[in-house]
Amino acid sequence: HKSVIQRLNMGLTFFFIDNLAENIYLPAERIGINVFRTRLNNQVVNENFSNPVEALTSKPATNERYPYPIEDYIKYLNNSLTYLDHNYDQQMSVSERDLLSKLIPGHFFYSEDLNQIRYRLPGDTTQEISFNLVSSSLKSLLGIETFVKHHDTFSWLLIDEPEMNLHPTRQAMMANLLYQLAKGNTRVVVSTHSDYFIKALINDILASKVADKEKHIGMTTDVSIYEFTNNSVRQLGDLTDETAFTNFDETTDKINTRYYDLLDQLDEEDAGPADE
Incomplete structure (x- = not known):
């Protein structure tokens, strides 16, 4: 059994590494991602532009880093923030749009002035709050909304625990949404512990x-x-x-x-x- 799991892990690893540009992975840690998004971004910039001679002669860097899936997800968000103001893909079905409007009744957007992801409350375009203050269920859905607004760029969507922090009714909606995406040109890989989702x-x-x-x-x-x-x-x-x-x-x-x-x-x- 161990050899089977090892071969499966190696096969998946090599496949997705070879196709990183076509894949999006939404990790379970996506709920708190914006808390350290800017901080990690600054760390990466400082390291990339630091003096290489100084780096060799000085003590090891003390900057905190995060596992690759988290850093990769942050990179994906940073490169996709402008898409938050886009409308949903016109090729999306009516059922997909309806599911998304129920899962995310408001609107995520990026404020350049604040360098912050924010959430505009539904039914009122003047009231908005910081992403840090929205519910954990909404935090878990940010990556999904970003993905569906330009998913034509990617072939694969990998999502860990799509049911995370969602009410059972919304877990079923999430399953319906991912099924609809899978019916199109998106290949979906899901890891779940939810009976409702299944x-x-x-x-x-x-x-x-x-x-x-x-x-x-x-x-x-x-x-x-x-x-x-x-x-x-x-x-x-x-x-x-x-x-x-x-x-x-x-x-x-x-x-x-x-x-x-x-x-x-x-x-x-x-x-x-x-x-x-």
Whole structure:
């Protein structure tokens, strides 16, 4: 099992490194990204333009750095800030636009004067707040909005935990949105722990299957699902097969069983001993 995981990791690593210009990765750390975006930017600039002789003779740099996925995401945001003022791609479907307006009811924009990403409140173009002050759910959606406004530049969208900090209803919306993007020319890779996300995706695939059983979007040639657990990886096959995906259901069933058992015990205590 370890050799399988190692080969899979190496294959993914080499593939995405060779195609960095076409890929966007939205890491789980994207929620707090703007807190140190400017700081990291200044560090990178100072290091790039520092005296190379001085760097060799001085003590090691003490500037704090971040893991590559975070630095790469910050670089992506810095290079995409002007797109925040753009309208959504005219080629987007009505359903995609509707989902985005519900997920992000307001509007992100970049203030050059403040060197700050800000959020304009919905329904009022005069009130705005700093990105640092918006909810964690909105923070997690900044990368998605930036991506869809110029996603024609990229072939792949990789997103870690798209459900992060979202209400279950919005988790389902996110699954619907990513499914719609995948139906287009965008290849989507998702890592998730959300039962809501998975079930919403299954429903989209089933709806496509009902519409066209022969060429529905969701066949194993279009959607590949892997389960990572206990140091092993397993391909699940067709998500619409009830027996293929049960791990979340098992946990849900256990919780519900215990819940109803405890309610039954309370009812028995309230009823008291049976009358003779």
